[in-house]
Amino acid sequence: MGGRVWEAKELFKVGVERIIFMKVVETATELKKLREKLPGPLGFVPTMGYLHEGHLVLVRQAKAENASVAVSIFVNPTQFGPKEDFKQYPRDPERDLALLKKEGTDLVFMPTVEEMYPPGFNSWVEVGRLGRRLEGASRPGHFRGVATVVARLFDLVKPDRAYFGQKDAQQLIVIRKMVADLGMNLEVVAVPTVREPDGLAMSSRNTYLNHEERKQAVVLYQALTLAQRLYSDGEKDAEVIRRKMTSLIQKQPLADIDYISIADAETLEELDMVKPPALVSMAVRIGKTRLIDNIVVAGGCTS
Numbered sequence: 001m002g003g004r005v006w007e008a009k010e011l012f013k014v015g016v017e018r019i020i021f022m023k024v025v026e027t028a029t030e031l032k033k034l035r036e037k038l039p040g041p042l043g044f045v046p047t048m049g050y051l052h053e054g055h056l057v058l059v060r061q062a063k064a065e066n067a068s069v070a071v072s073i074f075v076n077p078t079q080f081g082p083k084e085d086f087k088q089y090p091r092d093p094e095r096d097l098a099l100l101k102k103e104g105t106d107l108v109f110m111p112t113v114e115e116m117y118p119p120g121f122n123s124w125v126e127v128g129r130l131g132r133r134l135e136g137a138s139r140p141g142h143f144r145g146v147a148t149v150v151a152r153l154f155d156l157v158k159p160d161r162a163y164f165g166q167k168d169a170q171q172l173i174v175i176r177k178m179v180a181d182l183g184m185n186l187e188v189v190a191v192p193t194v195r196e197p198d199g200l201a202m203s204s205r206n207t208y209l210n211h212e213e214r215k216q217a218v219v220l221y222q223a224l225t226l227a228q229r230l231y232s233d234g235e236k237d238a239e240v241i242r243r244k245m246t247s248l249i250q251k252q253p254l255a256d257i258d259y260i261s262i263a264d265a266e267t268l269e270e271l272d273m274v275k276p277p278a279l280v281s282m283a284v285r286i287g288k289t290r291l292i293d294n295i296v297v298a299g300g301c302t303s
């Protein structure tokens with residue numbers, strides 16, 4: 001399929017009903033040609049696919065705030081550790097394209113690994129200290145992979161605005177830092193986390209959870225709500241809050257805590273006393289599935 005632009009007729013084959021103008025491209029060369037024709041400003045939503053409502057909210061906001069919208073679907077191998085789920089990561093490009101079409105997406109970039117990382121590729125974007133805390137400490141090299149692929153995508157897509165979910169709070173902070181440090185000419189827009197009715201943050205990885213795990217996974221959100229409640233009731237000692245979150249999570253037999261953090265929302269340094277804006281975040285394994293979630297405690301209210 002390399003090098004082709006998928007036209008309307010072919011999109012019918014992947015189950016899209018209303019075909020208008022969405023273009024799907026796999027190569028940088030095709031992307032460049034089509035990008036030039038898109039009216040600006042261009043909003044861009046980078047994703048790893050297997051789209052859910054959390055992704056679609058980003059697309060909708062990009063659509064509302066820009067003349068054109070581009071979405072990338074790329075499961076980026078360099079942000080996965082050797083023992084992580086790169087191979088098993090869920091993929092369903094046909095369904096993704098149908099969903100994006102419905103949202104009125106103008107352009108979808110679905111590169112192959114070789115397109116993004118040609119043989120011999122060996123230049124990387126490192127976002128220093130911020131990228132080594134929290135997720136970066138548990139997943140060494142993760143943010144190097146994220147920053148590098150996002151820098152590559154920004155360079156190819158040339159967006160005016162790029163949309164990222166608050167669900168991956170540290171990713172957002174790392175990308176903002178990269179954009180500022182490297183003087184990239186675009187605006188980074190944060191979009192609030194979309195949750196299931198019981199509070200579980202939507203994630204492509206939720207599909208790994210079996211029935212019992214799915215039930216217990218709600219404990220992440222319950223722990224975040226507990227942190228907010230304790231803080232609102234006057235508890236400012238971060239360690240007391242961490243401890244209470246820990247014991248709540250440990251009540252779920254399938255839950256295994258990777259980290260629980262209450263950190264400064266800009267520097268990501270752990271706090272002794274909670275001082276807004278503070279990022280309360282965690283990674284917890286439910287069975288074999290590693291889930292992350294967070295809230296920002298800001299002067300008594302959350303986002």
Ligand code: AMP
Pocket residue numbers: 046047048049054055058163164165166167168191192193194195201202203204
């Ligand atoms: P991913 O496909 O997991 O790399 O996510 C692509 C983008 O969607 C990232 O900016 C994520 O933060 C964002 N995202 C994923 N899940 C959610 C969610 N539940 N709410 C808001 N944004 C999300």
